[in-house]
Amino acid sequence: MLTSSCYTSDNPQCQQQKKQRLQILKADEIDALYCLPTFNQTEREEYFALDDKLLRYVRSLSRLETQYYFVLYLGYFRAKPVVPQFHLTQVRSDIQYLSQRYFLGKKPQQVSLAKATKSRVISQVLAQLEFSTLTPKHSAALQSRLFDVATIYSDPRYLLDEALAFFSQQRIALPGYSTLQSLVTTVLSSERQRIEDIMSKNLSVEAVQALQSIMENKGELSNLSEYRGSARGFASSELERELNTHQTLQRLYPTLKALLSLLQLSRGNMIYYASLVKHRSLYKLRRTPKWQGLLYLVCYLYFRYRENNDRLVTAFCYRVEKxxxxxxxxxxxxxxxxxxxxxxxxxxxxxxxxxxxxxxxxxxxxxxxxxxxxxxxxxxxxxxxxxxxxxxxxxxxxxxxxx
Known part of the structure; x- marks a missing residue:
């Protein structure tokens, strides 16, 4: 039901582009966003309602099939701002309703519209509803907006939601899913390139080696992982572990703090990147591109050191009080x-x-x-x-x- 040809195409070039795009939504979420609406009787009365002006316009169209397609596209677009792909054989219940309400029982032939006619009908529907399709100017404005959003929070789903909000605010018909994927992928790629340039220029060789050593050493990363218990529950062994963590990170922390200041990441982005270290396996972390993986680790260690300090202070105060x-x-x-x-x-x-x-x-x-x-x-x-x-x-x- 998508308007983008690359979504279902067997063309090798399209398949390669598809592999390079981020998988933002699950299949059922894509279907919910783009599928053809299924109306009950009440919804048909609402979405297929035509005032006198619209009804005169529909009857001015030359062919009965064109009139049906116009009203169907109008109703489906009112339900969700997506131009669906369908054939008249798929919407017999809606045709039955329309034939009785507007066409005196006349039913269309089960034919598809010519490509040029279909494009013209969709344009007329969008014009009647004061919507437009995505233009290069719109794309540039949306990308600019998403670039700003990416510095706040780089979660692909968050960027997709921002894009959907943009389309709604600007009254733009929702483009195909592959178009949305490409937009989000482009923005995130640009943000990652910006981050990579800053990290490569400002991280010393020694700092990079230290971070890579932590990433490669599973035992060391495990030792630096978050202590799950309460600071009041610090046994001597846990307290010693936190002290060792502090000693390891103390040397790196000034470098991490200075780097994050240069990157100008929002706290939300830093938390998001740090969470990828917490919730991803070490195998997946090692397979990420070099600077991307180091960015995740930098954010994780930054918060881990601050948390480590808080826990040591809390543990110290607790021990002193005891x-x-x-x-x-x-x-x-x-x-x-x-x-x-x-x-x-x-x-x-x-x-x-x-x-x-x-x-x-x-x-x-x-x-x-x-x-x-x-x-x-x-x-x-x-x-x-x-x-x-x-x-x-x-x-x-x-x-x-x-x-």
């Missing part, structure tokens, strides 16, 4: 232990104090002798703990935390 909580718990336990020890030693501390009020002890007794007697009642460490408690009245939590 350490601080452990220190607090340790301090509380030490305070509790020391208070319990003080309570059990206070009795002995009282005996030590009596050494200074005992009149049986002569004043001539040396301090050393007094200390010996005190330490026989209470060990030096316990005595120090009790005295600290009596002097301060409370234990210093921060001191224990630092311990």
């Amino acid at each position: 350490h601080r909580e452990a220190a607090k718990a340790y301090a509380r336990q030490r305070v509790a232990d020391d208070l319990e020890a003080v309570r059990t030693k206070l009795k002995e501390a009282g005996s030590i104090l009596r050494l200074f009020t005992d009149h049986d002890i002569e004043d001539s007794l040396s301090l050393g002798e007094v200390r010996k007697r005190a330490f026989s009642l209470l060990e030096a460490a316990d005595l120090d703990r009790v005295s600290q408690h009596l002097c301060q009245n409370e234990l210093d939590l921060r001191d224990y935390q630092w311990q």
